[in-house]
Amino acid sequence: MMNLFENTGTLHLALLFSSALFCLGLVAALARSNTILVLLGVELMLNAANINFIVFARHSAAVTAGGGAMTGVLFALFSIAVAAAEAAVGLALIIALHRHRRGIRLQDANELKG
């Protein structure tokens, strides 16, 4: 156990933090039946992936003295842009679903189900 914590740096802690956030988002997306909360769970998972980008950018900047930090930052920026587009389209779909079915429970949206 001591050996386990001896080489546990901030990178490990940050990765554990993002893993915990990802699993919280997974639980939210799987457990809740409200479509908005499912979408927010997916957003939380995307944010956890972004944290990984930033943390690895910081780590790579520390190792290579600022060499590979830009890639992670650019990936995180584009990921935020795509996540914003996804949120807009998802919430528009939720509003359309509410208009058609008078509710946003995920179990009611089964018209395309085989």
Added chain:
Amino acid sequence: MPDLSLLTFLAIALATLGACAAAVTRRNIIHSALLLVAGWAGIAACYLWAGAEFVAFAQILVYVGAVSMVVLFAVLLTRLGPGDTAPAPGAFRRAAAALLAGGACLGALAGAILTSPLGLPAAAARAPAATGAAAAADAAAAAAGAPAAVAAAAEPAIRVREIGLALMEPAGAAALLVTGVLLTVALIGAIVIASNDRRGADNSGEEAAS
């Protein structure tokens, strides 16, 4: 003695995880959305801690500012009666299965992270990183490199100028244009999907009636 940077990160991480866990378990969806906004702000603080200021402010602008407003408007537009918050019939079983899946995922990820030797290069490169950052930093960072702020000076701050230059390279400019087209198409598509199409609404009403 743990250094200040580690304690800061632990405080940010615990606050963010607490806000997100409370958001997942709350039954009132407005409370959930507001707690998730707090969690997004905590994630932005985590970016600030990691030295990526531009991404942190983009996170605050996009998530805490824009996406939260869109989510709150969606919540208000899809509001139902008081029976809306009643639990579904199989909710407990699904929650238990989701907790099992999430716990298994977390266990697998944590085991993989803790057994991988990721931290060793960072620990070995801590001293070169300080010198490299000091060599690459400008006068302001050098002035901040007082002995009391060694940890802050060792942070490899990525400046906005470098991000802009990287985005103006051919590959970065192409990615920027594609992202702009994607955002335009996605937002126009969102308007089309959510707009009140009178004819389509009538058709669906007839189908539901027949």
